[in-house]
Amino acid sequence: QVQVVESGGGLVQPGGSLRLSCAASGSIFSIYAMGWYRQAPGKQREMVATITTDDSTNYGDFVKGRFTISRDNAKNTVYLQMNSLGPEDTAVYYCYAAIIPTTYWGQGTRVTVSL
Numbered sequence: 586q587v588q589v590v591e592s593g594g595g596l597v598q599p600g601g602s603l604r605l606s607c608a609a610s611g612s613i614f615s616i617y618a619m620g621w622y623r624q625a626p627g628k629q630r631e632m633v634a635t636i637t638t639d640d641s642t643n644y645g646d647f648v649k650g651r652f653t654i655s656r657d658n659a660k661n662t663v664y665l666q667m668n669s670l671g672p673e674d675t676a677v678y679y680c681y682a683a684i685i686p687t688t689y690w691g692q693g694t695r696v697t698v699s700l
Contacts, residue, residue, distance in 0.1 A: 600669060633665065
């Protein structure tokens with residue numbers, strides 16, 4: 586059994602920053618990739634950022650250099666540093682861990698960007 590737990594969401598003002606964390610634990614032999622998706626109200630889930638074990642990264646087009654994903658392989662943890670947040674970034678952010686052959690998802694952490 587594998588658990589994926591996110592933390593770090595909350596309320597932030599426009600232009601502010603947040604750092605999300607996600608830890609995978611349990612029966613883990615090899616994590617191929619970890620990353621973040623988000624889902625805003627009334628919208629489809631979209632990819633925010635992903636990172637593989639060799640530190641190859643990929644970002645959604647909307648990120649535009651504002652977010653940085655990183656990982657600590659020893660801790661099976663991934664981080665998402667989000668800067669210059671705007672109201673359009675308001676969403677529930679979901680972390681995933683791709684452990685071949687299954688992808689595990691967390692419950693999500695809510696990020697609200699508002700005055």
